[in-house]
Amino acid sequence: MTTSEPTVLVVDDDPEIRQSVMDILRRAGCRVVEAADGAAAIAAAVAVKPDLVFLDMTMPGGMDGAQVAAEIRRRFAECAMPMVALSACTEATDRARAIEAGCSLYLTKPCAPSRIREVAEDMLRMSTRGSA
Numbered sequence: 001m002t003t004s005e006p007t008v009l010v011v012d013d014d015p016e017i018r019q020s021v022m023d024i025l026r027r028a029g030c031r032v033v034e035a036a037d038g039a040a041a042i043a044a045a046v047a048v049k050p051d052l053v054f055l056d057m058t059m060p061g062g063m064d065g066a067q068v069a070a071e072i073r074r075r076f077a078e079c080a081m082p083m084v085a086l087s088a089c090t091e092a093t094d095r096a097r098a099i100e101a102g103c104s105l106y107l108t109k110p111c112a113p114s115r116i117r118e119v120a121e122d123m124l125r126m127s128t129r130g131s132a
Contacts, residue, residue, distance in 0.1 A: 005031045006124050009050040011041040011068065012086070013059045017109065021054055021086070024113045025120055038063025038071075045072050050081065052123050054116075057087035057098055066101040073102030082123040086111060 008030045012018040015036070022032045033048050035041040037059050045053065053072065057065035069083050085098035085106040095106045105119060 005029060006051040007031045007033060007048055008120065009033045009035065009041065009044055009048065009053045009055075011035045011038075011044075011053065011059070011065070012056040013037060013061075014056070017056075020113075021116060024116045025054075028117045028120055030120065030124075037061035038065075038068040041068050042071055042075070045081075046075065049076070051127055052120060053081065053083040054086050054120075055083055055103065057085050057089055057094060066097045066103075069098065069101035069103050080127065082127050084119055084123060086116075 008025050010018055010021045010025065010032055012021065013036050018034055022034060025032050033044050033050060035044045038061055055065045055069055059065060065085060065087065072081065072083065083103045085103040086109060087094060088109045090108055098106050104123065107115065107119065
């Protein structure tokens, strides 16, 4: 990754999955912030302005991942904050909804740790290039 520590927001209501993704990203040299639901995700995004978001699509609390992605995209319209949907849903309509809401990529769970790291590195590299 880059010399400065990029910040990644990991949003998932399942604490084991959230911890697993966070561990992968920390080993990749990222600073990681976590949220367990949509409201917490938006609050965290506003507070830390992450360089990348990994976002579960199915969460409790009234906001699903697509709604969270759309709200983050609305609040950060001036920047191209990359978001990656990470979901157990495999339907094409779920994928399309996530992309339409503002996610750059849709990964299905379970996802290999190497793939999560590769996607994070690619997204952060593109994000850094776009803001330079």
